[in-house]
Amino acid sequence: MDVRYNRLKLERLGFDDLGWAYAYWRGKCQGRWAPAWPDIDLAAVPPPVLPRVCVIDVKTAPTDFVYRFWGTRITDMHHYDLTGRSVRRLTPPEYAECIWRQYLEVYETKSPAAFLTEVPLDIGAHAYYAVVRMPLSADLETVDTILSVEQYGDQSGELKEIFEKQWRDDQG
Numbered sequence: 001m002d003v004r005y006n007r008l009k010l011e012r013l014g015f016d017d018l019g020w021a022y023a024y025w026r027g028k029c030q031g032r033w034a035p036a037w038p039d040i041d042l043a044a045v046p047p048p049v050l051p052r053v054c055v056i057d058v059k060t061a062p063t064d065f066v067y068r069f070w071g072t073r074i075t076d077m078h079h080y081d082l083t084g085r086s087v088r089r090l091t092p093p094e095y096a097e098c099i100w101r102q103y104l105e106v107y108e109t110k111s112p113a114a115f116l117t118e119v120p121l122d123i124g125a126h127a128y129y130a131v132v133r134m135p136l137s138a139d140l141e142t143v144d145t146i147l148s149v150e151q152y153g154d155q156s157g158e159l160k161e162i163f164e165k166q167w168r169d170d171q172g
Contacts, residue, residue, distance in 0.1 A: 003098040008114035008130060017049045018114060018132040021149040025112060025134040033110060034137040037145045042069070051076075054148040056087070058107055064088070065103040065146070074150065078163045091163075091170055095119065106133045107143045128153060 013019045024044070028035035037055075045053060051073030057066045065087040075081045082089055087103060090096035102115050112134040118126040129152045136145035 002120050003092075003095045003118065005098055005102060005115040005117045008116055010112060010114050010132070013114055013130070013132065015130045015151045017046075017052070017151045018130055018149055020046070020049065021147075022112065022114070022132050022134065025147060032137075032140055034135045034140070034143070036138045037136045038138075040136065040147060049149060052150040052152075054150075056103060056146040056148060058103075058142075058144050058146065063104070063107070065100065065107075068145070071150075077152070102131070102133055103146055106135050106146055110135055110137070110143055 008014075010022055013022065025035065028039045040055075042050065042053065042055075051071040053069065053071045054067055054074060055069035057068045058064075059066055067082045067085060067087070070081050070083045078090075087100050088096050090099055098117060102113070102117075106113050112132065114130065114132045116128055116130050118128055120126050129150055131148060131150045134147045135143040136147055138144050
């Protein structure tokens with residue numbers, strides 16, 4: 001499975017919910033390179049956006065990314081909930097590796113990033129979704145948490161079918 005991603009320009013996201021999330025995150029920075037997790041108020045996230053939010057704890061030695069919060073729309077899309085589990089548990093493994101690289105980029109650069117993730121369809125084309133991933137830091141030296149907001153476009157049904165097929169294959 002050829003899962004891949006491209007970077008999107010944060011200044012011109014073209015996705016309203018991602019633009020809102022990035023502006024919210026910037027407002028919480030208050031002159032710092034990143035806000036801390038306690039600065040984020042999930043109750044302030046608009047109800048249509050909250051189900052597409054993930055909060056990821058960064059683990060070190062070895063590096064891992066573990067879902068602290070996994071939105072209900074993401075559960076609906078993937079057919080499972082990874083709260084408390086590593087990003088490496090995403091399926092298929094090629095998809096997990098793609099998402100791992102996105103989190104790793106945010107962790108290593110200490111900078112927010114937006115991505116357009118491409119997931120192949122059986123017909124040879126790709127389905128797409130956009131995401132913005134934003135670092136959080138309690139000590140202003142390391143990234144200890146990542147706030148992520150996804151936005152699905154017209155192909156959300158196709159994406160859901162891909163993930164459902166993978167889930168069924170994993171079950172059987």
